[in-house]
Amino acid sequence: MAPIISAEHVTKVFRQRVRRPGLLGSLRDLAAPVTRPVNAVDDISFAIAAGEAVGYLGPNGAGKSTMIKMLTGILAPSSGKVMVLGRHPQANRVENARQIGVVFGQRTQLWWELPLSESFELHRRMYRVPSEVFARNRADLTEMMGLASFLERPVRHLSLGQRMRAEIAMALMHDPKILFLDEPTIGLDVVAKDVVRKFLSRINRERGTTIILTTHDLQDIEEICPRLIMVDEGKLLFDGAVADLRARFGARRRLVLEFSREPGFVHLAGAEPDGGEGHLRSFLLNDDGRSLVELLAALQADADLRDVRLHEPGIEEIIRTHYQRRIETGRAA
Numbered sequence: 586m587a588p589i590i591s592a593e594h595v596t597k598v599f600r601q602r603v604r605r606p607g608l609l610g611s612l613r614d615l616a617a618p619v620t621r622p623v624n625a626v627d628d629i630s631f632a633i634a635a636g637e638a639v640g641y642l643g644p645n646g647a648g649k650s651t652m653i654k655m656l657t658g659i660l661a662p663s664s665g666k667v668m669v670l671g672r673h674p675q676a677n678r679v680e681n682a683r684q685i686g687v688v689f690g691q692r693t694q695l696w697w698e699l700p701l702s703e704s705f706e707l708h709r710r711m712y713r714v715p716s717e718v719f720a721r722n723r724a725d726l727t728e729m730m731g732l733a734s735f736l737e738r739p740v741r742h743l744s745l746g747q748r749m750r751a752e753i754a755m756a757l758m759h760d761p762k763i764l765f766l767d768e769p770t771i772g773l774d775v776v777a778k779d780v781v782r783k784f785l786s787r788i789n790r791e792r793g794t795t796i797i798l799t800t801h802d803l804q805d806i807e808e809i810c811p812r813l814i815m816v817d818e819g820k821l822l823f824d825g826a827v828a829d830l831r832a833r834f835g836a837r838r839r840l841v842l843e844f845s846r847e848p849g850f851v852h853l854a855g856a857e858p859d860g861g862e863g864h865l866r867s868f869l870l871n872d873d874g875r876s877l878v879e880l881l882a883a884l885q886a887d888a889d890l891r892d893v894r895l896h897e898p899g900i901e902e903i904i905r906t907h908y909q910r911r912i913e914t915g916r917a918a
């Protein structure tokens with residue numbers, strides 16, 4: 586199937602001011618500012634098919650927002666090409682806007698002083714949403730997102746969680762084919778995050794809306810997005826199924842054995858000792874195809890085993906290990 590979103594060797598370069606130290610430096614900066622180029626997005630390519638839900642993940646400054654801005658037509662790439670629904674988003678901003686929904690977690694698109702229902706009405710007019718489509722969406726989304734009790738309240742009186750639910754509902758009023766969300770759960774409490782995640786999964790599943798969301802929060806990805814695009818310092822690190830992340834980054838499963846008494850040194854073929862004290866011993870598995878039964882069968886016969894726990898590394902752990910390694914190798918260089 587042809588992708589509905591694609592990025593081909595996309596790079597975005599910003600020029601950032603270099604600040605010189607001291608008073609003299611500040612005066613020089615005023616008289617003759619010096620800038621340096623920053624590759625916010627650096628040669629990134631991907632293709633997304635209709636109906637996918639993709640998480641775009643990376644640490645601060647990785648270039649996530651810049652990519653969303655290019656896909657939504659706010660910015661143009663410095664080089665390379667982005668295509669959304671067969672169009673260049675920046676050259677066709679109006680047509681593009683009619684087909685997509687956009688939610689920026691840190692910037693509201695609702696009218697602050699007006700009741701929420703008025704924001705929806707203004708959105709209907711701006712997007713020229715046919716009345717029957719609007720009436721259906723307003724009813725469905727109000728129900729799905731639990732907005733009824735505060736529809737007539739001015740937006741400035743809503744809690745952050747209520748506002749985010751309303752933002753997402755509004756972004757869907759014109760039946761967009763694609764929903765872009767930049768940090769949709771940022772600042773929300775656990776309950777509100779859960780509501781937003783469940784809702785986005787449901788919209789993706791039931792309406793087939795393609796979803797791309799940027800986030801710092803791995804749980805957003807685990808619960809909404811089967812596919813993950815990971816970026817760091819503008820570059821693409823990983824693009825694939827969340828389930829393949831472990832293989833790609835070589836994260837290993839951990840086996841913890843609990844003995845009835847202090848076991849001394851424990852040798853386990855196919856695993857590497859990795860700490861443990863008292864009655865506990867921990868191992869990193871070599872992932873050489875041995876089953877747990879085979880591994881344990883190789884234990885000394887007199888080992889008095891009481892319990893066995895196997896930990897699959899979560900994506901959080903995998904990514905933390907990766908970034909940690911990068912910081913360490915960066916320091917060593």
Ligand SMILES: Nc1ncnc2c1ncn2[C@@H]1O[C@H](COP(=O)(O)OP(=O)(O)OP(=O)(O)O)[C@@H](O)[C@H]1O
Pocket residue numbers: 599600601623624625643644645646647648649650651652
């Ligand atoms: N308008 C701009 N002018 C200059 N530099 C910019 C501009 N916008 C972003 N940058 C720089 O580009 C890089 C990527 O920024 P971007 O906001 O895309 O990252 P991000 O992954 O969304 O980060 P965060 O999670 O902190 O929002 C950063 O170094 C940032 O300082």
